[in-house]
Amino acid sequence: MRFGGLTAIAGVSFQAHPNQITAIIGPNGAGKTTLFNCLTGFYRPSAGRITLNGLPLERLADHQIARQARIARTFQNIRLFPMMTVLENLMVARHAPLMKASLFSVAGLLGLKRYRDAEADAIEVARRWLDRFDLTAFADTEAGALPHGKQRHLEIARALCTDPVLLCLDEPAAGLNPRETAELTERLADLRRTDDIAMLLIEHDMSVVMGVSDHIVVLDHGRKIAEGSPFEIKRDPAVIRAYLGETDDEALPPDVAGDVAC
Amino acid sequence: MLARLKSALLAGLAAALLGLPLLGFRLTDSATGLSLALRPWWVAAAFGVVMAGRFVMDGLRLPDIQFQAPHDIRRQAGLGLTLFAALLPLLPFAGRNVVDMATMVLIYVMLGWGLNIVVGLAGLLDLGFVAFYAVGAYSYALFAQYFHLSFWICLPLAGMLAALFGLVLGFPVLRLRGDYLAIVTLGFGEMIRQVLLNWQSLTGGPRGLSGIPRPTLFGVTFTPEARVIFLYYVILGLALMVNLLALRLRRLPIGRAWEALREDEIACRSLGLNPTLLKLSAFATGAMCAGLAGSFFATRQGFISPESFTFMESAVILAIVVLGGMGSQIGIVLAAVLLVGLPEWFREFQQYRMLAFGIVMVLIMLWRPSGLLSARAPSIRLGPAP
Numbered sequence: 001m002r003f004g005g006l007t008a009i010a011g012v013s014f015q016a017h018p019n020q021i022t023a024i025i026g027p028n029g030a031g032k033t034t035l036f037n038c039l040t041g042f043y044r045p046s047a048g049r050i051t052l053n054g055l056p057l058e059r060l061a062d063h064q065i066a067r068q069a070r071i072a073r074t075f076q077n078i079r080l081f082p083m084m085t086v087l088e089n090l091m092v093a094r095h096a097p098l099m100k101a102s103l104f105s106v107a108g109l110l111g112l113k114r115y116r117d118a119e120a121d122a123i124e125v126a127r128r129w130l131d132r133f134d135l136t137a138f139a140d141t142e143a144g145a146l147p148h149g150k151q152r153h154l155e156i157a158r159a160l161c162t163d164p165v166l167l168c169l170d171e172p173a174a175g176l177n178p179r180e181t182a183e184l185t186e187r188l189a190d191l192r193r194t195d196d197i198a199m200l201l202i203e204h205d206m207s208v209v210m211g212v213s214d215h216i217v218v219l220d221h222g223r224k225i226a227e228g229s230p231f232e233i234k235r236d237p238a239v240i241r242a243y244l245g246e247t248d249d250e251a252l253p254p255d256v257a258g259d260v261a262c
Numbered sequence: 263m264l265a266r267l268k269s270a271l272l273a274g275l276a277a278a279l280l281g282l283p284l285l286g287f288r289l290t291d292s293a294t295g296l297s298l299a300l301r302p303w304w305v306a307a308a309f310g311v312v313m314a315g316r317f318v319m320d321g322l323r324l325p326d327i328q329f330q331a332p333h334d335i336r337r338q339a340g341l342g343l344t345l346f347a348a349l350l351p352l353l354p355f356a357g358r359n360v361v362d363m364a365t366m367v368l369i370y371v372m373l374g375w376g377l378n379i380v381v382g383l384a385g386l387l388d389l390g391f392v393a394f395y396a397v398g399a400y401s402y403a404l405f406a407q408y409f410h411l412s413f414w415i416c417l418p419l420a421g422m423l424a425a426l427f428g429l430v431l432g433f434p435v436l437r438l439r440g441d442y443l444a445i446v447t448l449g450f451g452e453m454i455r456q457v458l459l460n461w462q463s464l465t466g467g468p469r470g471l472s473g474i475p476r477p478t479l480f481g482v483t484f485t486p487e488a489r490v491i492f493l494y495y496v497i498l499g500l501a502l503m504v505n506l507l508a509l510r511l512r513r514l515p516i517g518r519a520w521e522a523l524r525e526d527e528i529a530c531r532s533l534g535l536n537p538t539l540l541k542l543s544a545f546a547t548g549a550m551c552a553g554l555a556g557s558f559f560a561t562r563q564g565f566i567s568p569e570s571f572t573f574m575e576s577a578v579i580l581a582i583v584v585l586g587g588m589g590s591q592i593g594i595v596l597a598a599v600l601l602v603g604l605p606e607w608f609r610e611f612q613q614y615r616m617l618a619f620g621i622v623m624v625l626i627m628l629w630r631p632s633g634l635l636s637a638r639a640p641s642i643r644l645g646p647a648p
Contacts, residue, residue, distance in 0.1 A: 040532060066534035073532050081525035084518070085640045091515070092522040093533045098515035105516045109507075119642075127644065139644035162533055 002046040008034045009222040014215075016166065016198040021188060023201045023209045025233075026219035027243060032202045033076060035219070036168050039200075040073045041065040052166060067096055072164035074155045076171045076202075082144025086135055086154055089143050090126035093161035098122055129157040133187065149180035153187070160191075166198045173205045181205060188212045210234070218242065266320045274313030281308035319628075336639070340592055347498055351491045358490055365494045365562065367602045369555055372501040374582040374594040375508050376551025381580065382588040383508075383517060384544035385524025387444040390431070390451025391579050394424040394549035396458060396571035398556025403471040403566055404464070413477035413561050417554060424553020425546040427454075432545040436538055439527075451576055458568040470567025477561050493562050500558060504551045505591055511547070513641045520544050521641075578602075585626065587633025596634050600626075 002008065009031040016022045024032050037043040039050060041062035050057040052069050065071050081089050091098070101107070101118030130136045133153045138146060143154060152172055159167055172188075173181045189212050191197065203209050209216065209230070216233045218226040220242040226233060233239055285304040289296050347368075351361050373395060380388050398420040405416045435446050458465045465471065476489060477496065484492050511517040522530050523540050530537060560566050582601050586593030604622060608615040626634070 042528075042531075062531040063534050063536045066532055075529070075532075079526050079529035079532075081522045081529065083525055083638060084521055085643075087642060087644050088518055088521075088640060091642060092518050092530070092535070095515050095519050095533065095535050099519075102514055102516075105511065105514050109510055109514070123642070123644070130644075136644070140640060158533070 007222055009038070009219070012217075012219065012222070012224045014217045014224065014227060016200055016215075018165070018196045018198045019192055020214040021192050021199045021201055021212050023203060023213035023216045024219060025203065025209055025216060026225075029221075030219040030242075031222040032219055033170060034222075036073060036170055036200070036202065039065075040071055040168060066162060070163065070165045071168065072159035072162045072166070073168040074152075074159050074170055074172060076174065078148075078151050078155050080143040080151055080155060080158070082142065084143060085140050086130070086143055086146070087123075087126055087139040089154060089158050090129060090161045091122060093158045094122040094125060096162075125163075126161060129161050132190075133157045149176050149183075152176065152180075152184065156187075160195075160197075164197060166200065168200045168202075170202050171204065172201070173203055173208050181208060184208070185211050266317060269320060270313045270317035273316035274309045277312035278305050278309040281305045336592065343592065343595060344502065351494055358487065361490050361494050363603065363606060365490070365497055367598050368494070368497045368501050369559055369562075370579065370582060370598040370602050371595050372497065372504050372555045373552055373579045374586065374598055375501070375504045375591065376548045376555065377579050378583050378586075378588070378591075378594060379508055379511070379520075379551070380544050380548035381583050382590075383512065383524065384520040384541065386541060386544060387440065388447045388545075388548070389444045389573075389576055389580065390447040390449070390454075391548070391552055392571045392573070392575040393431070393451040393454035394427055394552035395556040395559070395575065396454050396568075397424045397427045397549075398553030399560040399566050399571070400458060400465060400471070400556075401553070402557035402560045403474045406475050407471065407473075413475070413557070417557050420557035421550045421553045424556065425550040427553075428546040428549025429542055431549075432542040436541055448573070448576075451571075451573060455568050455571055458571070466567075468568060470565060470569070472565040474560050474564050474566065476564065493558075497558055497562075500554055504554070507547075507551075509591065516540075516543065518641055585623075585633055587630075587635040587637075590633065590635040590637070593633055593635035 012031075012035060014022065024035065026032055034043065038045050039057065041057065041060055041064070045058050048058070052071065055069050057065055057069055057071075060068065081092065084092075098115075098118055099105075102115045107115045127136065127139075130139055133156070135150065135154060135157060138150065143151065146154060152175075156167075156169065156172060169188075173184055176184060185208050188199070188201070188208075192199065192212065192214075201209070201213060213230060216226075216228065216230055217224060218233060218236070218239050225238045225242055226236045228236070282305055285308055286301055288299045288301055290299045347364075350356055350364055356364075373391070377388065377391050380386050380391070401420040401423045402413065402416040405411045405419060406413075411419075431447065431450050435443055438446055459467055461467070476483070477493070478484075479492065512521075519530070519535050519540050522533075522535065523537060523544075527537055530540070559570070563570075578601060582594055582597045585601065586595070586597035600622070605615060605619055608618045611618050
């Protein structure tokens with residue numbers, strides 16, 4: 001991906017697996033969000049290919065990627081539908097199956113049973129995710145009125161409501177207090193255990209990254225500089241150099257490198 | 263106190279500045295020709311009145327009454343209004359003028375409900391809505407003139423044609439948002455009017471089209487007195503149909519998707535919603551409503567010309583939607599009654615009519631800056647309604 005003369009990411013390849021969390025870390029401007037934007041079709045790569053299970057993504061528009069490749073994402077700055085209620089936010093995520101069931105609104109306008117059944121199904125799916133994220137009590141409140149931490153959870157629940165195979169989380173812990181962060185980490189670990197979803201996680205909070213990820217990819221200046229388990233990454237000299245600059249590697253214990261990196 | 267004085271002084275100065283050219287000079291006709299007379303006292307009076315007014319107003323806390331009416335009360339109010347509208351021609355005070363006036367108000371209610379789908383739900387600011395109204399009106403007039411089709415056949419045709427024009431407008435403006443969208447739709451409205459003005463061989467140009475056939479009911483024709491009442495019921499039926507359509511669409515996935523599009527387009531795309539289809543469908547649905555209203559307008563007037571489809575009309579319809587509180591069906595009825603009805607009531611004020619009208623508008627915007635009724639009811643609930 002190039003912006004004018006600047007190559008934002010190049011030659012990054014890695015694998016993500018169901019029931020695993022792959023974290024993508026790197027200093028500011030390393031190209032993490034750009035990578036997400038390419039994956040989810042918000043940017044079209046200037047060259048190269050992106051495939052998911054053999055499906056070429058680089059030719060699809062963003063909304064086609066969400067529907068056909070079943071990639072869902074959240075955003076660094078939360079993007080909810082603030083005036084709509086929590087339940088409505090989730091119902092929008094069930095748009096495609098509902099639209100089909102309502103025969104592009106015709107059956108819905110006539111109030112046919114076929115549509116009413118589909119609507120009940122969609123509510124059931126939404127309710128399941130609301131329960132998982134402890135949001136059921138807020139189902140009928142405006143999304144914009146929720147506290148920040150709950151909004152983060154709602155955004156993830158909404159993305160999950162589209163029934164994705166790949167979920168891309170862009171800094172889900174940004175702006176959360178330590179208690180909320182711990183809660184989020186627990187939720188992510190829970191998702192990894194029970195749902196067959198591959199997850200990509202961009203995060204600066206190393207406690208989250210080290211706590212839940214199975215695999216870490218480190219980017220710097222648009223290139224992959226390291227890849228491996230959290231344990232390996234903590235000790236990787238190239239990673240420490242990217243985060244702290246050219247310093248004396250010996251002088252810094254590896255654990256500090258992990259904690260300072262924000 | 264000092265801040266109050268300061269704000270009053272500023273308001274007074276603004277009034278004096280505005281008043282200087284408007285009130286400060288007067289042309290007098292004297293034997294030697296026209297001459298300018300200064301009227302400093304008038305300007306001073308404007309300064310004093312506005313300053314005092316501002317001072318008093320800052321002191322008064324305007325009561326901010328929230329019409330957070332529960333759902334069933336709203337429903338009852340809606341049913342009550344519908345019943346009143348249905349019985350209106352039978353009421354003792356309802357003479358021909360009242361029913362005629364009510365018909366005019368209902369046309370604007372219908373237009374407001376149509377535009378509300380585009381502006382209130384989908385959040386696409388449309389300043390050229392009158393174009394679709396014109397398409398509806400001219401398509402009925404032309405179909406009737408050239409193919410001798412009856413009103414009831416032309417009505418759906420006009421709706422479809424207007425919807426088609428909605429799509430035509432939709433395509434070029436897909437990438438635009440907010441102010442830029444408003445400017446292009448404004449231009450589109452003017453374009454349609456210019457075509458109507460200049461395509462003389464088809465539309466008669468500025469002379470317009472006359473002798474548009476009146477509607478019949480299964481072949482029954484009406485005397486002029488009965489026709490007023492018949493037309494009233496036709497527009498009442500049409501308006502209620504549009505209302506029902508809007509209310510139902512809002513509870514369907516398409517309606518929720520429109521609202522989501524208004525709230526955040528990027529989030530919509532990340533959830534697999536196709537913004538192109540959503541925008542086009544919103545434009546087409548709104549335009550269809552305007553087309554139906556337009557063809558009714560043509561048959562009621564019996565004569566149409568481009569004069570009736572100026573930007574002013576678009577502005578009035580948009581004002582109805584905004585004043586009513588975006589997204590509120592009953593609010594739009596109230597706003598239409600105010601905006602179309604008030605200028606008629608104020609006829610007694612003669613040349614001060616528009617002044618009185620303006621004062622009422624300013625007062626409403628001071629009192630309820632987000633529209634008369636603006637509370638949004640969720641389209642779907644998990645728990646029981648409060």
